[in-house]
Amino acid sequence: MANIISDETIEYVGILAKLELSDEEKEKAKSDMGRMLDYIDKLGELDTTDVEPMSHVFPVENVFREDIVTNGDEKERLLSNAPQEKDGMFVVPRTFE
């Protein structure tokens, strides 16, 4: 395997991905990601000098609209999906000490 994923890398990617992996999952993620990257490295065989990266297949531009509210008050219905709500607000864990 050409790509060796270190413990530090998996730790770091876990922070970016906001995932908490068990030790077993981490080992598996290391080998899975290494194998995937080995596979993706195949793209390196292609010369892409002077090729513009293509994010969208059609030539599109920003689509703007007037900033006017068109939907009604959905507060109650939106809050009904929340794991925890109080006084019309989402409840989150304390973020400041």
Added chain:
Amino acid sequence: MNGKDEEKNYMNIVEMTATQLAAAIRTGETTAVEATEAVLARIEEEDKKYNCYVTVDRDGALAQAKKVQAQIETGDLTGPLAGVPVAVKDNICTEGLLTTCSSRILHNFVPTYTAEAVKNLHKAGAVILGKTNMDEFAMGSTTETSAYGPTKNPRNTAHVPGGSSGGSAAAVAAGECIYAIGSDTGGSIRQPASYCGVVGMKPTYGTVSRYGLIAYGSSLDQIGPLTKDVTDCAAVLAALASHDPKDSTSVSREDTDFSTALTEDVKGLRIGIPNDYLGEGLNDEVRTAVLQAADVLKEKGAVVERFDLSLVEYAIPAYYTIAAAEASSNLERFDGIKYGYRTEAYAGLHNMYKKSRSEGFGEEVKRRIMLGSFVLSSGYYDAYYLKALKVKALIKKAFDEAFAKYDLILGPVAPTTAPKLGESLSDPIQMYLGDIYTIAVNLAGLPGISVPCGQDDRGLPIGLQLIGDCFQEKKLLRVAYTYEQHGKKF
């Protein structure tokens, strides 16, 4: 009606195509309510075997059917799908109806709005039966990554239905709906259609609004029909297509009357078969069936040639880089605060995010989020993500060159017929390789259709794939229709 006649009538309804059923409702032979009851009875009978549905909305469907029937009787609803029951993939939002994406993290999510595509179906007089099973967040090729158990292939329950729209394809094949809609990011409509022996189409990117489709790879995702025949496919696509200001990538198309394409006429049409689609890894029975289908079109006057498409082996690595990157960003929204699953015990905000997501997402979803986070991270972005976008440009160019010579491209949908349950998930890369003929179509934004063209010696269906240039759905439908008229029934 006595019990026996009623049963007979029900049998009849579940075997009808959407356009046949709508015609029967229009002429008063049956009603939307009777049709809905018939399909619900079939679901009741059969779904324990196949697990096509995550949610069946029995009461909602019957209420819609009553309303739609009244509108048909007053003449307010006259379209080719009016009164016909449909199944909707569980990643497409339906107001007031559970929408799980087959994930634990959305196990209790009830959308407050309806996806534009489903609204369009309502306008056409559709009756929504419920929500179909899928690979979790549409990540998978077998419907085995669902948090609600795998769907089984109605043609042989030891095999997978394909994925990720496996529940939709299986429901059509099993008569548990008259037609269905799914989503296709790398083959997720065409491949299960092929495995289950039904018709499935991925339209040109931008044809169907993505508003209300829970995002996986936004630059690749497209909603489309799964139907019993090509005629239904055209009718459903016509109903789904619309320009939607709420989706900034939605395209305004002038002609969406796709049913006018249903003519038997392929004379002089240039069809290219990529040599790269017939090479190593392709099962012999699939190759034979696909080439026989090409011969049918040749006999009808099409000019069929082999050519080299090139770059085919680069589509999968480019796709998984781009799709994983977009997925890692799109799935950031599942944080355990506004909706969905929240972990029981946690210490502080970040720990709650991490624990909720880790417990809520399944293995394949986590694998793709990790990979996506990595390829987008500082230091690797250029080498992986930007590189993949450049390869995407090269792949698009290869298709442009092919369509300068050919009206459309013909090939298999998948290298094999449906694998056995439990055989695919242990080796992700091997599973990804199964997407080789479908994936480039999404990268290039092209339309593609899967049409049944045979079966293997075990009776498992084989699909023929036709790929068109952007906005050439009518050409695809015309050729698919011509083939369907002259090919054998499978």
